[in-house]
Amino acid sequence: MTHTTSQSDSSWLAGEELDAARQRLPILYVDALPVRVDGQGVVTAVGLLLRVTGEGTITRALVSGRVLYHERVRSALLRHLEKDLGPLALPKVPLAPQPFTVAEYFPTPGVTPFHDPRQHAVSLAYVVPVEGDCAPQQDALELTWFTPEEARDQRLLAEMTGGQGALLRMGLAHVGV
Amino acid sequence: MTHTTSQSDSSWLAGEELDAARQRLPILYVDALPVRVDGQGVVTAVGLLLRVTGEGTITRALVSGRVLYHERVRSALLRHLEKDLGPLALPKVPLAPQPFTVAEYFPTPGVTPFHDPRQHAVSLAYVVPVEGDCAPQQDALELTWFTPEEARDQRLLAEMTGGQGALLRMGLAHVGV
Amino acid sequence: MTHTTSQSDSSWLAGEELDAARQRLPILYVDALPVRVDGQGVVTAVGLLLRVTGEGTITRALVSGRVLYHERVRSALLRHLEKDLGPLALPKVPLAPQPFTVAEYFPTPGVTPFHDPRQHAVSLAYVVPVEGDCAPQQDALELTWFTPEEARDQRLLAEMTGGQGALLRMGLAHVGV
Amino acid sequence: MTHTTSQSDSSWLAGEELDAARQRLPILYVDALPVRVDGQGVVTAVGLLLRVTGEGTITRALVSGRVLYHERVRSALLRHLEKDLGPLALPKVPLAPQPFTVAEYFPTPGVTPFHDPRQHAVSLAYVVPVEGDCAPQQDALELTWFTPEEARDQRLLAEMTGGQGALLRMGLAHVGV
Numbered sequence: 001m002t003h004t005t006s007q008s009d010s011s012w013l014a015g016e017e018l019d020a021a022r023q024r025l026p027i028l029y030v031d032a033l034p035v036r037v038d039g040q041g042v043v044t045a046v047g048l049l050l051r052v053t054g055e056g057t058i059t060r061a062l063v064s065g066r067v068l069y070h071e072r073v074r075s076a077l078l079r080h081l082e083k084d085l086g087p088l089a090l091p092k093v094p095l096a097p098q099p100f101t102v103a104e105y106f107p108t109p110g111v112t113p114f115h116d117p118r119q120h121a122v123s124l125a126y127v128v129p130v131e132g133d134c135a136p137q138q139d140a141l142e143l144t145w146f147t148p149e150e151a152r153d154q155r156l157l158a159e160m161t162g163g164q165g166a167l168l169r170m171g172l173a174h175v176g177v
Numbered sequence: 178m179t180h181t182t183s184q185s186d187s188s189w190l191a192g193e194e195l196d197a198a199r200q201r202l203p204i205l206y207v208d209a210l211p212v213r214v215d216g217q218g219v220v221t222a223v224g225l226l227l228r229v230t231g232e233g234t235i236t237r238a239l240v241s242g243r244v245l246y247h248e249r250v251r252s253a254l255l256r257h258l259e260k261d262l263g264p265l266a267l268p269k270v271p272l273a274p275q276p277f278t279v280a281e282y283f284p285t286p287g288v289t290p291f292h293d294p295r296q297h298a299v300s301l302a303y304v305v306p307v308e309g310d311c312a313p314q315q316d317a318l319e320l321t322w323f324t325p326e327e328a329r330d331q332r333l334l335a336e337m338t339g340g341q342g343a344l345l346r347m348g349l350a351h352v353g354v
Numbered sequence: 355m356t357h358t359t360s361q362s363d364s365s366w367l368a369g370e371e372l373d374a375a376r377q378r379l380p381i382l383y384v385d386a387l388p389v390r391v392d393g394q395g396v397v398t399a400v401g402l403l404l405r406v407t408g409e410g411t412i413t414r415a416l417v418s419g420r421v422l423y424h425e426r427v428r429s430a431l432l433r434h435l436e437k438d439l440g441p442l443a444l445p446k447v448p449l450a451p452q453p454f455t456v457a458e459y460f461p462t463p464g465v466t467p468f469h470d471p472r473q474h475a476v477s478l479a480y481v482v483p484v485e486g487d488c489a490p491q492q493d494a495l496e497l498t499w500f501t502p503e504e505a506r507d508q509r510l511l512a513e514m515t516g517g518q519g520a521l522l523r524m525g526l527a528h529v530g531v
Numbered sequence: 532m533t534h535t536t537s538q539s540d541s542s543w544l545a546g547e548e549l550d551a552a553r554q555r556l557p558i559l560y561v562d563a564l565p566v567r568v569d570g571q572g573v574v575t576a577v578g579l580l581l582r583v584t585g586e587g588t589i590t591r592a593l594v595s596g597r598v599l600y601h602e603r604v605r606s607a608l609l610r611h612l613e614k615d616l617g618p619l620a621l622p623k624v625p626l627a628p629q630p631f632t633v634a635e636y637f638p639t640p641g642v643t644p645f646h647d648p649r650q651h652a653v654s655l656a657y658v659v660p661v662e663g664d665c666a667p668q669q670d671a672l673e674l675t676w677f678t679p680e681e682a683r684d685q686r687l688l689a690e691m692t693g694g695q696g697a698l699l700r701m702g703l704a705h706v707g708v
Contacts, residue, residue: 021552026598028557028653040251041270067557070651072635072643074217092269093218095304095352097633100273101530102655104603104628112603113530120601122559124633127272173527175272176455176467198375203421205380205476244380247474249458249466274458278707279451279478281426289426290707297424299382301456350704353632353644394605395624428571446623447572449658449706450631481626529626 022119029123030077031103031164032063033171034085034130036145043127043175046151046168047134049084050142053161058141060159062167064123073097073124081128084140090132099124100174103167114163127171148177199296206300207254208280208341209240210348211262211307213322220304220352223328223345224311226261227319230338235318237336239344241300250274250301258305261317267309276301277351280344291340304348325354376473383477384431385457385518386417387525388439388484390499397481397529400505400522401488403438404496407515412495414513416521418477427451427478435482438494444486453478454528457521468517481525502531553650560654561608562634562695563594564702565616565661567676574658574706577682577699578665580615581673584692589672591690593698595654604628604655612659615671621663630655631705634698645694658702679708 021027034047048060065080067073074093081091103123105116114123136143150156151172157165198204211224225237242257244250251270258268280300282293291300313320327333328349334342375381388401402414419434421427428447435445457477459470468477490497504510505526511519552558565578579591596611598604605624612622634654636647645654667674681687682703688696 017551017555020548021556024548024600025552025556026559026600026602028559035272037272040249040255041272042251043272067653069555069557070637070639071557072217073633073653074219078217092306095212095214095218095220095306096277097353097635098351098629098631099633100629101528102604102628102630106601108601122598122604129269129272169523170527170530173524174275174455176274176524194374194378197371198379201371201423202375202379203382203423203425205382244476246378246380247460247462248380250456250476274456275452275454276456277452278705279427279453281451283424285424299421299427346700347704347707350701351632353701389626391626394603394609395626396605397626426571428573432571446660449566449568449572449574449660451707452705454627483623483626528629530628 026120026122028067029064029105029121030067030073030080031123031125031167032077032081032091032128033125033168034063034081034089034091034128034134034143035175037129043148043172043177045145045147046172047085047130047143047145048151048156048160048168049136049140050144051140058159059161060144060156060164061140061161062164064164077126077128081130084137085130085143086133086135086137088132089130089134092129092131094126094128099126101125101167101170103163105162112163113166116162125167125171127175148172203297203299205244206241206282206298207244207250207257208300208302208344209254209258209268209305210302210345211240211258211266211268211305211311211320212352214306220325220349220354222322222324223349224262224307224320224322225328225333225337225345226313226317227321228317235336236338237321237333237341238317238338239341241341254303254305258307261314262307262320263310263312263314265309266307266311269306269308271303271305276303278302278344278347280340282339289340290343293339302344302348304352325349380474380476382421383418383459383475384421384427384434385477385479385521386431386435386445386482387479387522388417388435388443388445388482388488388497389529391483397502397526397531399499399501400526401439401484401497401499402505402510402514402522403490403494404498405494412513413515414498414510414518415494415515416518417482418518431480431482435484438491439484439497440487440489440491442486443484443488446483446485448480448482453480455479455521455524457517459516466517467520470516479521479525481529502526557651557653559598560595560636560652561598561604561611562654562656562698563608563612563622563659564656564699565594565612565620565622565659565665565674566706568660574679574703574708576676576678577703578616578661578674578676579682579687579691579699580667580671581675582671589690590692591675591687591695592671592692593695594659595695608657608659612661615668616661616674617664617666617668619663620661620665623660623662625657625659630657632656632698632701634694636693643694644697647693656698656702658706679703
């Protein structure tokens with residue numbers, strides 16, 4: 001996965017300073033798995049973004065981004081969900097700060113299932129129901145909903161990079177599907 | 178806590194058979210802590226029922242009840258929330274089956290923090306946001322909303338029986354307040 | 355999965371009474387995924403039992419069994435681990451009662467990923483490190499250790515019944531492998 | 532809480548650079564609640580460090596520290612436990628990366644229950660059984676074991692700073708005591 005830095009970050013940390021920090025510190029991220037649920041709370045669909053990477057490859061991705069200085073984890077979750085899914089998505093941020101897992105993206109492949117060539121990112125991962133209309137924004141081309149069965153398909157998982165396919169599987173396992 | 182059996186149970190298990198089973202098997206329950214949350218998922222209030230026990234004592238209680246034969250845990254949660262809070266409460270049942278804790282109510286006091294003189298009940302406990310209008314039903318006199326600070330008050334906790342005060346504290350700890 | 359009843363249950367509940375209860379109530383179970391861990395707590399191997407079912411089929415299985423009347427969940431976990439892995443297995447029962455998931459085995463296939471033709475069993479599932487020597491006991495023919503990669507193999511998962519393959523995958527996802 | 536930086540950090544990030552990053556980025560921490568458990572996994576005692584802060588005040592504290600660049604969360608946990616409790620403590624790092632909560636220490640008091648005047652620290656919190664002999668090291672004067680009941684005492688909690696009293700209560704709630 002190539003984690004992207006949105007422009008709104010610039011007021012917090014200039015690009016070159018962030019680049020320096022990325023060589024020295026683990027950077028805190030959140031990963032969100034947007035889902036549709038039925039009236040009993042059963043997950044019926046999982047939303048994946050279609051992105052074009054810097055190298056021009058097309059990948060499927062979770063909603064993901066950095067937690068800023070003096071920003072709460074739940075605010076970062078909301079901000080990235082709104083940034084990627086649009087202002088009408090109505091995400092329901094989890095009540096509890098306990099994530100379903102912690103994904104450790106290492107710059108060196110193979111240390112964990114997660115890899116990010118640019119940095120050591122440690123990401124708190126949550127499953128987030130969205131109830132409104134989603135319209136992909138910015139560098140996301142499209143948001144596609146998959147049934148839990150489709151989302152476990154090997155070909156789909158292969159379109160995800162940096163270990164996000166593993167993270168998707170962990171999220172689905174957590175919600176029992 | 179004296180767990181109550183609603184009349185709708187009768188089609189599943191006649192009263193005397195259930196009484197016999199209660200002397201022989203742990204009985205599966207759910208406990209729900211109804212909460213109000215703000216737009217960022219922060220718990221702003223906790224709902225407690227005011228009940229009159231069989232002995233005429235007034236107690237504060239969580240939403241609680243048995244899981245029936247061939248009933249899913251999430252359906253039991255919804256059923257008991259609707260039974261106690263009314264049909265317009267709009268509870269959001271958790272996506273994941275993982276409870277925040279498992280409360281083991283023993284007929285013998287002191288084995289665990291939880292006690293139920295009538296039976297050995299094992300209860301899966303969840304925090305459940307409710308978004309609609311709550312109207313206490315059946316044997317609940319009233320539903321009162323407390324701020325998380327008020328809900329930690331020793332006098333309030335003392336009005337709860339069977340260890341539900343401890344369970345309330347565990348639920349609040351889980352959501353980070 | 356055909357959950358088995360050990361003889362030691364007989365003092366708690368006579369066979370025919372239990373059979374009657376099984377038609378009327380959800381029965382509380384525990385499922386344990388025995389694992390070996392390295393010094394950093396990373397799961398290096400998963401233990402699966404080889405069992406012969408009543409029909410003579412050979413299956414792979416998790417450690418699984420009923421919670422008895424007046425028995426704590428953690429005591430039930432220990433009892434079933436010792437029954438299946440022998441007295442020298444030295445299992446480390448989890449500190450927290452929170453299971454990684456709750457598996458709902460329905461007598462009707464397809465309601466959940468879990469199925470038990472004999473009963474409606476609701477099982478609290480835990481990953482349990484075992485540090486000692488394991489010697490399969492009673493109706494278990496063998497205990498085999500698999501690496502996490504081997505344990506995700508489709509052929510291995512196909513040898514598990516009642517949805518325990520799904521439960522194994524959920525447990526592995528929970529520990530991040 | 533005044534999170535301390537050990538000298539071993541210096542090879543990773545020079546002091547002034549870290550100070551600069553601390554004004555710009557959330558810094559990733561781990562908090563560990565060391566516990567003694569009995570043979571059934573029940574927590575029987577909680578270990579708290581006695582520390583002298585830079586201002587000369589004596590406080591009780593959890594084991595806590597920074598996650599370094601290219602360090603796994605579980606390695607950071609082990610490193611800080613060994614640093615504070617000595618090399619013979621034999622901590623059992625949790626198998627699952629899922630923390631019991633995430634403590635967000637803000638430089639501004641009141642945003643969350645957690646406060647750190649020097650930085651915005653986001654800490655993954657775990658309960659960790661230790662089986663060996665503990666000998667406080669470095670800037671810890673003493674390690675004292677308290678029963679879970681003693682650990683909930685208001686006076687003891689008042690000796691903890693930065694919200695670690697709240698974190699201790701959350702950890703105890705998680706393990707069901």
